[in-house]
Amino acid sequence: MISRRDFLSAGTALAGLLAASGTGLAQAVGAQALSQADLLKFGNAGTFTILHITDIHAQLVPLYFREPSINLGVGEARGVPPHLTDAAFLKYFGLKGGTRDAYSLTSEDFTQLAHTYGRMGGVDRIATLVKAIRAERGADKVLLLDGGDGLQGSWSSLKTQGEDMVKVFSALGTDAMVGHWEFTYGADRVTEIKEKAPFAFLAQNVRSAEWQEPVFDAAKTFEKGGAKVAVIGQAFPRTPISNPRWMIPDWEFGIREEDMQKQVDAARAGGADAVVVLSHNGFDVDRKMASRVSGIDVILTAHTHDAMPRAVEVGKTLLVATGSHGKFVSRLDLDVKDKKVTGYRFQLIPVFSDVITPDAEMAKLVTDIRAPYAKNLSRELGRADSLLYRRGNFNGTFDDMICDAIMKERDAEIALSPGFRWGGTLLPGDPITFDAVANATAITYPACYRNTMTGKQLKDVLEDVADNIFNPDPYFQGGGDMVRVGGVGYAIDVSKGSGQRISDLTFLKTGKPLEADKAYTVAGWASIAQNVEGPPVWELVERYVTDTKAVKIAPNASVKVTGA
């Protein structure tokens, strides 16, 4: 039985106190318990309800996930959500430090607030919320949509090729999903999921390379609360660039903005009262798309893992950002009158695992799914002696640990680790289990290569990845974070143009500048090339943690950022 924590919530009366003390210590001031019923409180119900979950990354059980402290926007996205963090984020949304909102939405006082508010997510808790809302509204008024990256990111998903999460989404009564990491199980497996799953796998922007024919259904129409709701799917447009194209050799992606407009127009012509895009574009791309494609009522965003307590309005289109790892469920109620959306209410529901009673059926399913791996996953390899997290534009301590492991175990001077945005957080003192390692590394192309690269080549790599993140035109952004570099420091000016952002590359071992023509031994993982040789990265991390026992990562000061 889960012990119920007494939740502290700083009300308005406490705001001044907290601001004055500046410590963000919610515990220090009066306590107010938070309940499951509080989380489910909602304003007036609409004609129908959309529930959005996304980027769960196959996290079946609750976890800690620290939001980024650095998430820079460039061009028109500079200084606006989701490119606000910590104090600036709280100020923008009118939230207070030291609260459960600050804990779930920012990195402020993370360790301390994590001890207070506990882990988040867990599909059994999500099931409880979904069932409660369906019971309140009637199932015929609720649409449950998954924004993709649900089927990948844990050991059980890797071992079952996403079947664990197909079972979970089926049990949740999911109506439709889209894809990104799903494609890293290969075209055959995705086709199998599309054909067998009881929910729709939608993507208007995937074509067969040879004949340019649609690979997936572009859209599906649902009747909810008497309204006709068209849901159009948008897969991650850069999948064959960001992930191995050889796994899906016959499929072409892309944003396909004109085709999206055609889908929207077709949905309207077909009598849709509301048009919803279930997107895996990433927030900035969706914001641009919303300003250029007309007639979309709602874009349910994903991919960039942003969580926002309010919907963002772009013209007549609402953008919803539901976060990642099962930390949140978004509830959006739409009013429909005379075949039009006339109003909305939105609530980003935080999935505080300690106040939500797990749904018994889903809890059993999770136990059954994890049973074959339970013994392996619970193995304690070592301990975190400092906070281990991943998210952030330039580095994360979990990645620093992976880079250290790669350099040591592969005897390399330089390590490269991909800028993935998924993977849980460990608090100081937490055990580093194989489960936790897998949660940050479980991919279908995990080989850790060892190679040589010149200083010039390394700079070119960094420039190319930087342009993928900091190109001022969102349509040229891929949505990951900067590649993590072990053994080398550099400076980056995010305001510069492509090929001109990176400077001052320093070989950390000697403190001297990296030489353009000199070859260095480089090891890394998640190469998108085919037939890469090397051990899976989790084996290296496991050996490293087992040898190190207590992993303490000092704050990384080797990346100097300007131009933000």
Next chain:
Amino acid sequence: MPPRLDVTLVSTRRRALKLAGLAAFAAVLAPRMALATEAQVADEMKKLFAGKTMGEGKIKLDMPEIAENGLVVPINIDVESPMTETDFVKSVHVFADGNPLPQVVTYHFTPESGKASASTRMRLAQTQNVIAVAEMSNGQLYSAKVQVKVTIGGCGG
């Protein structure tokens, strides 16, 4: 009757994007051949079109913003025209400033073509501009330009 397409390939010497080398991020870091420049493309166009003014619109050049596979980047061209004996598209020229030669391909049309559209795939070794120019039967020119980004990829998500 399907539209008849009379294609003259101007450059057949575009070399393969070398994918060998480093397995990881270094896919496009292979040694570079001498490539055309923006200035060379401009010179070539001046030679062909003798300083005639270029109109905008009429021609649609559809290419991905980012190449998924630099070896075979889809290119679709559509020119608005009634395609009658007195008003038709004579030809469409395609230029790329990262190609070994500035001019990549020329498509010739006649009124019997029915419509002035063409699709093919081109090889792009690096980020570059692609320009398409339509030459109408009355001598008017229309152009469209897109930049296609070629990236080494990886690290997404």
